[in-house]
Amino acid sequence: MSTTLTQIKPLSQPVDLGVEAATFSAQVEAEIDRHLAKYPVMRSAILPLMFIVQRERGYLDPPGVLYLANRLSLRVTDIWEVATFYSMINTSPVGKYHIQVCKTLSCKIRGAGKITEHCSKKLGIKPGETTADGRFTLSEVECLGSCGTAPMFQINFDYHEDLTPEKVDQILGSLA
Amino acid sequence: MRIEAIGCEPLQLRRVHLENSRSLDVYRKNGGYEALKKVLDGMSPDDVISEVKKSALRGRGGAGFPTGMKWSFVPKDSPKAKYVVCNADESEPGTFKDRYLMERDPHMLIEGMLIAAYALSSKLTYIYTRGEYRYLIDIMDVAIEEARAAGLVGNNILGSNFSCEVHTHTGAGAYICGEETALLSSLEGMRGHPRMKPPFPAVSGLYASPTVVNNVETLTAVPDIIRMGGEAYQKLGTEKSGGTKLWSVSGHVNLPGVYELPMGYDDMEKFIMEDCQGIPNGKKLKAVIPGGSSVYIMRADQIFGKDVRMDYEGLVAAGSSVGSGGFIVMDETVDIFESTKNLTEFYKHESCGWCTPCREGTDWLVKVFKRIANGDGRPEDAQLMLDLCDNIEGKSFCPLGDAAAWPIQSAIKRFPEDFRKHLSNGNN
Numbered sequence: 001m002s003t004t005l006t007q008i009k010p011l012s013q014p015v016d017l018g019v020e021a022a023t024f025s026a027q028v029e030a031e032i033d034r035h036l037a038k039y040p041v042m043r044s045a046i047l048p049l050m051f052i053v054q055r056e057r058g059y060l061d062p063p064g065v066l067y068l069a070n071r072l073s074l075r076v077t078d079i080w081e082v083a084t085f086y087s088m089i090n091t092s093p094v095g096k097y098h099i100q101v102c103k104t105l106s107c108k109i110r111g112a113g114k115i116t117e118h119c120s121k122k123l124g125i126k127p128g129e130t131t132a133d134g135r136f137t138l139s140e141v142e143c144l145g146s147c148g149t150a151p152m153f154q155i156n157f158d159y160h161e162d163l164t165p166e167k168v169d170q171i172l173g174s175l176a
Numbered sequence: 177m178r179i180e181a182i183g184c185e186p187l188q189l190r191r192v193h194l195e196n197s198r199s200l201d202v203y204r205k206n207g208g209y210e211a212l213k214k215v216l217d218g219m220s221p222d223d224v225i226s227e228v229k230k231s232a233l234r235g236r237g238g239a240g241f242p243t244g245m246k247w248s249f250v251p252k253d254s255p256k257a258k259y260v261v262c263n264a265d266e267s268e269p270g271t272f273k274d275r276y277l278m279e280r281d282p283h284m285l286i287e288g289m290l291i292a293a294y295a296l297s298s299k300l301t302y303i304y305t306r307g308e309y310r311y312l313i314d315i316m317d318v319a320i321e322e323a324r325a326a327g328l329v330g331n332n333i334l335g336s337n338f339s340c341e342v343h344t345h346t347g348a349g350a351y352i353c354g355e356e357t358a359l360l361s362s363l364e365g366m367r368g369h370p371r372m373k374p375p376f377p378a379v380s381g382l383y384a385s386p387t388v389v390n391n392v393e394t395l396t397a398v399p400d401i402i403r404m405g406g407e408a409y410q411k412l413g414t415e416k417s418g419g420t421k422l423w424s425v426s427g428h429v430n431l432p433g434v435y436e437l438p439m440g441y442d443d444m445e446k447f448i449m450e451d452c453q454g455i456p457n458g459k460k461l462k463a464v465i466p467g468g469s470s471v472y473i474m475r476a477d478q479i480f481g482k483d484v485r486m487d488y489e490g491l492v493a494a495g496s497s498v499g500s501g502g503f504i505v506m507d508e509t510v511d512i513f514e515s516t517k518n519l520t521e522f523y524k525h526e527s528c529g530w531c532t533p534c535r536e537g538t539d540w541l542v543k544v545f546k547r548i549a550n551g552d553g554r555p556e557d558a559q560l561m562l563d564l565c566d567n568i569e570g571k572s573f574c575p576l577g578d579a580a581a582w583p584i585q586s587a588i589k590r591f592p593e594d595f596r597k598h599l600s601n602g603n604n
Contacts, residue, residue, distance in 0.1 A: 038343040040257075040300070041383060043365030047348045051307070072365075085367040085528075086348035088307045104269045105469060105518050106426035106504055142351065142522050143269040143469075144308050147426030147502070148177045148433050157310040162177075 021070055022063040028056060032071065042072050046082055050089050059090040087141070095130045095137035097175055100154045103140040106147035115151045116140055118165045122172060135175075178433030179276060182441070182451045184412060187400055187420050188393070189436045192280040198315060200322040203283040209328060211402035212287050215294055216336040219402075224295035228398065230406030232418030237263055237354070237391030238468060238500040239575075240488050247388055249378035250296050256385040258298040262289055263359055264305040264312070264392050267351040268468035269522060270502025273422040273434050274392035278305075278312045281396070282319035286329065286342055288395035291402060293340045296388055300341050304359050307348040316344045351526035355574050356389040357381075358528065369530045370574035393422055413439025417487040421501055423447075428455050428507040437486055444484035444494075448505060459507040463591070466491060467499025469519050470579035472586035473512070496586075512591035513598050516584055517545040523580035531573035537564055538580050553599040558588050 024032070035048045049071070053064040060083050069076045083089045101107075101116045116138070120126055123136050130137040146152040149161035160171055181189050191197045191206050203209070215224055229244030250258060262285065266274040278285060289301050305313050320342050323329040331339040345363055347353050353362045357371040360382050381387025397419055401409045410418035417439035426432050430453035441447065448454065448461065455461050461476040466486075474496050478484075484494040491497050506515060524538035541564050548557055565581035572578065588595055 038302075038345070041364065044345075044363060046365035047307070047362070048346050050348065051346060082365065082367055086307070086350050088349035103518075104522055105465075105515055106270055108518050109427055109506060109510055109515070141349075142525055143267060145266050145272040145275050145306070147270050147272050147504070148424060150426060150432075154308060157308075159311070 017062065017066060017076060019062045019066055021066040022053065022057060022061075023067070024056060028052065043074060043078075046072060046074075046079070047086070047089075050083060050086075054090060059093050093130070093134070096135050097155050098137045098139065100139045100141040100144070101127075102142070102144045102146065102150070102152055102154075104143035106143075107150040107152060110150035112151040114165065115153065115163050115168060118168050119153075119172070122169070136172075178431045178435070179280075180433065181420070181436040182447070184420055184436065184438040186436055187412070188277065188281075188284070188396055188422060189434070191284070192276065197280045198282050198319065200283055200319070200326060200328075203281070207403065208283050208399075209287055211399035212290055212294075212328070213334060214402055215291050216334055216338055221295045221297060224291060224402065227401055227406035228295070231397075231401040231409040232406075232413065232416060233394065233397055233401060233409070234417060234488065235391060236393035236397070236421065236501070238268060238470070240498060243390065243394055246378065246390070247292070247295060249376065250386045250388060251379060252297075254386050257300065257383070258296050259382040259385060259387040260289055260293045260296060260298045260301040261359065261363065261382060261387060261389045262301070262303040262392060262395055263354060263356065263389050264303050264309070265347050265354040265359060266309070266392070266500075267306055267354050267526075268470065268500045268502050269519065270424060270426055270465065270504040271468050271500040272424045272426075273501065275309060275312065276434050277392055277396050277422075278309075279315060282316050283323065284396045284399060285316070285392055286319060286323050288398040289342055290329070290333065290340055291398050292388065292390065292395060294338055296386075298388075299339055300343075302343050302345045302363060302382075304345045304347060304353070304363055306353075307346050310346070313344045313346055320344070350528070351522075352528040352574075352576060355576065358574065359389060360387065367528070369528055370576075372573075414487050414489070416489060417498075421487075421498070423486075423501045423503045425452055425503045425505065427505040428459065428461075428510075429505045430454055430456050439487040440490065441486040442483065444479050444486055445481070447486065448479070452505070455505070455507050457507075459509065461505065462508045462510055463506045463512060463515075465496075465502070465504040465506075465583070467497050468502035469504070469522065470575075470582060471499040472496040472582055473516075473590060475590050478590075511597075512587050512594040513548070516587040517542075517549060519583050520545055520580065523576065527576060527580070531577070533568045534572040534574075534577035534580065537568040537572075537577065540564055541580070541584065548598050555599050557599050558592070558595050562588060 035045045057064050065079045068079045127140045151163050152161040196202045225247050233243045234240040350368045352358045353368040355370050358368040362368040377387040413419045420436050423435045464474045488498050520541050524542045527534045527538045529535045568577040569581040
């Protein structure tokens, strides 16, 4: 599998996908170049680049996928294949604030269920849903490595630990 | 949350409470990069491997494989580039030690990686960090740039002939990528599917080249091994389990946290009831999962009065294992049927789908758990679950399948009353 990696040649997309590839600012392009420079094989940069596209476009949308395929000399299907494997790569829109409540054992026995319920009530959505204004998505996720400070959630990339319903109110209230 | 060494002088944790502990300046003022200097000043790669062998350091990610031996499997005469990859994909439920090592002492990891790279003649190294730990990747990037500016990373390190790059890399939410061959697939930009072994990564790993994959805690132990000598490090622990070990303690204890204990710490009861100050709200201890969610669950009566030594041999003798050191404590209010259901849902979610026994088996197990939880348990369900586990354990492509089966097998065997209660409620 890995021996064929170095033989990948630039290729054009075999079919017209009906979308234009996304474009990015020179600054973002430079950031992408810095990631590519880390690896002897371009494809290795696929995950860091997906996070950049996701940050810039809200989620990994078809123009973003086409951009990555072109940039990495891969097929669009190669990008989808990888994107659909990883739980942090969003292939559909998520809210501006993605609340990810850890539901695994250490959090569960320290009251994760109550935290999810509280968020659910406060936002009027169930886990897996996004508020109508597109601001909040609520998810239940597996262990985030905060077991000693349970219960916890991650909002986008920020950890919030030792949660109580009052603390949740405070955190959600502080988000613009 | 407490971060503390118990029963020994803090070794891996000795800088974590210092002000600005993550800066190069503080690291160097407290012995940092002296081991790297010692290595470059006159140790051969074989000398380094020999010290690590003497240290009896065993892989801290979960498998406990002797680190020096793993390093010695890398073929010296291979003309291919060699890689050192740090496994910072800490995702085993109950485990959070690597997080604090990277957050508080990132240079210790860089130094460990550089020494490993020197021993293995590697010029290119990666730190594969789980995607959720984005803030740690930022911390590591800053530390790497600091080290580069000081001539500690890059070309001709400390004026020697040794050149080496250290790069961070992000995962994106996949427990399976903690398995070393899946990690390498992911680092190559593929889905995180494990690969057939052999060939082992030491022979054919990243980009089909010789590669060593080590956990954060393993690599951060290396500078101290070089500084104090392999033998002195080993003597901190036991003959077969050298040094100290970090335990991530969570669940129903008064003082959860990261604890550094000498290997062979005596004993587990004292650790829970005194060092972690016992169980909150006057409740009784019911169960402990001592090594991350994948190991056998222990009953309180396997711990109390049993002098359980906390090291690889001691925990096997007591009926479990060290694993990643993710120490989950559960009080009498926990229903072990429910806790096992929770973990089985985890494994089902994280099964990569590559092989049938694990993909279908974990899915089927979750269906059975859910049916029982809905009140439709049947008396024969315990046996059904054991049969399903038997069809996964040892028959899956990688250890994730075993890891899914062991918690269920041990829970049914050791807490039959918690299962029976649900099974007899069924509408048969």
